[in-house]
Amino acid sequence: MTEKKRPEVILYMLESLDGRATGNCFKVKESEVAVFEYFQREKLYNIDGFITGNTTCKYFFKPDEKIDLTSFKDSKVNREDFVSPHKNDIKVFNFCIDRKGTLPFKKPNEICFKDYGRIIESHNVEILTDLAKDDYIAYLKSIGVSYIFAGKEQIDLKLMLQKIKELFGVKKLLLEGGPTINASFVDEDLVDGIVLYKCAVSSDGMAKTALGDSKKMLRCSLVKHELLKDNLTLVLEYKVNH
Numbered sequence: 001m002t003e004k005k006r007p008e009v010i011l012y013m014l015e016s017l018d019g020r021a022t023g024n025c026f027k028v029k030e031s032e033v034a035v036f037e038y039f040q041r042e043k044l045y046n047i048d049g050f051i052t053g054n055t056t057c058k059y060f061f062k063p064d065e066k067i068d069l070t071s072f073k074d075s076k077v078n079r080e081d082f083v084s085p086h087k088n089d090i091k092v093f094n095f096c097i098d099r100k101g102t103l104p105f106k107k108p109n110e111i112c113f114k115d116y117g118r119i120i121e122s123h124n125v126e127i128l129t130d131l132a133k134d135d136y137i138a139y140l141k142s143i144g145v146s147y148i149f150a151g152k153e154q155i156d157l158k159l160m161l162q163k164i165k166e167l168f169g170v171k172k173l174l175l176e177g178g179p180t181i182n183a184s185f186v187d188e189d190l191v192d193g194i195v196l197y198k199c200a201v202s203s204d205g206m207a208k209t210a211l212g213d214s215k216k217m218l219r220c221s222l223v224k225h226e227l228l229k230d231n232l233t234l235v236l237e238y239k240v241n242h
Helices: 029-045 053-062 134-143 155-166 178-185
Strands: 008-017 049-052 092-097 122-128 146-149 172-175 194-197 221-227 234-240
Touching: 008 029, 008 146, 008 178, 029 172, 049 155, 053 092, 092 155, 122 155, 134 146, 134 234, 146 155, 172 178
Parallel strands: 008 172, 008 194, 049 092, 049 172, 092 122, 122 146
Antiparallel strands: 194 234, 221 234
């Protein structure tokens, strides 16, 4: 069997009773165990990294948090991928799709979502397009945050995944994006498995589905199911039949 040129991608999501992945349904008592276990149990899947979109990544930071790029305003950089020398004990990567380059990272390694129960420290990697400005790219390099380019204006997901495997040695990723990112991966047939934490509460009606506006029909096989200790949350694991 020919080895894939990309990592295995597992769609890893919290979902309400009515199949929604956003909204206030994850901020109520009935969802507390689901949210905590969602982050605690990531390590059970023997992953090499997470991948999220810009909107999800913004939850790492304060609402109005910004970075001062004044000292980098005259920077001219080569549009080449940069892999920062990261600590040997950091085995997990946090890949953030940020095509224009806006996320206010302050350091290369951290535990994102620590307050929610995540215990894994990760090395931050920005996924950029040519829309990212030179001053921002120079700033990332100065603080040791890795970055790769994967497209002119839109992210080329297949190129991105190929680079993630080649440059960082990643074999397995948890896709923890929002509905838009999830739909893009599904439509390009880049999802190999799905793990859903099904919460015992419906959404507020304005929330979006876990797969967003995906146009592709997924055919899956259920490989495992588990009721969590709260007797409210069902964890469903599927294999995607390509």
